[in-house]
Amino acid sequence: GIQVEQSPPDLILQEGANSTLRCNFSDSVNNLQWFHQNPWGQLINLFYIPSGTKQNGRLSATTVATERYSLLYISSSQTTDSGVYFCAVERGGTYKYIFGTGTRLKVLA
Amino acid sequence: EAQVTQNPRYLITVTGKKLTVTCSQNMNHEYMSWYRQDPGLGLRQIYYSMNVEVTDKGDVPEGYKVSRKEKRNFPLILESPSPNQTSLYFCASSSPTGGRYTFGSGTRLTVV
Numbered sequence: 213g214i215q216v217e218q219s220p221p222d223l224i225l226q227e228g229a230n231s232t233l234r235c236n237f238s239d240s241v242n243n244l245q246w247f248h249q250n251p252w253g254q255l256i257n258l259f260y261i262p263s264g265t266k267q268n269g270r271l272s273a274t275t276v277a278t279e280r281y282s283l284l285y286i287s288s289s290q291t292t293d294s295g296v297y298f299c300a301v302e303r304g305g306t307y308k309y310i311f312g313t314g315t316r317l318k319v320l321a
Numbered sequence: 322e323a324q325v326t327q328n329p330r331y332l333i334t335v336t337g338k339k340l341t342v343t344c345s346q347n348m349n350h351e352y353m354s355w356y357r358q359d360p361g362l363g364l365r366q367i368y369y370s371m372n373v374e375v376t377d378k379g380d381v382p383e384g385y386k387v388s389r390k391e392k393r394n395f396p397l398i399l400e401s402p403s404p405n406q407t408s409l410y411f412c413a414s415s416s417p418t419g420g421r422y423t424f425g426s427g428t429r430l431t432v433v
Contacts, residue, residue, distance in 0.1 A: 243420070245421065245422060247422075247424075253409065253426075253427050253429075254424075254426055254427070255411060255424040255427075256424075257422055257423060257424070260420065260421035260422075298363070298364070300364075300422075307352070307369055307371060307377070308366055308379060308380070309354075309366065309422070311356075311363050311364040311365075312363070313363045
């Protein structure tokens, strides 16, 4: 089956710093999403981005489907950005999203 | 407010005692799915449903049942829970199928 790898696995930032999280996948996909799991365990959808670039405030994401990767950019990080970031991919017709193992981010005040 | 509601949030039960975790969404989404999250294993899909009366197995369906009698509800049933089903469970919905997910707040289940 399709493999989803995220890097780095762990990241510690000082408040105000920028970061880039990467998601690589081993086969072509139809859909891709990014999620943030906050320290209370809630999963928040950040982006639905099968291709192209989207921005939402301090966050932006780019998916290059032909090269099988997606990037999540966090600018001017805040302590509330702490948590785990997951990407998930869906192969066409399978109706199954496969999740990566996540990047654990800690932002220090 | 558009949301997916799971109940209960926390549950401790004993081996073999049937239980149901409820999931309800108010967005008229066709697609609903259950995941479990375990340390080191990430999120894995248990079952999904593409519409009323249409359900299918995910990657880890053993020991679970689901039903989709109404569009808004997708309960997860553990007929005879075992300790290896101790986990954090999430329900999600989307429209269309394969589209943007909305997750419930999660149910932390402990089976002793």
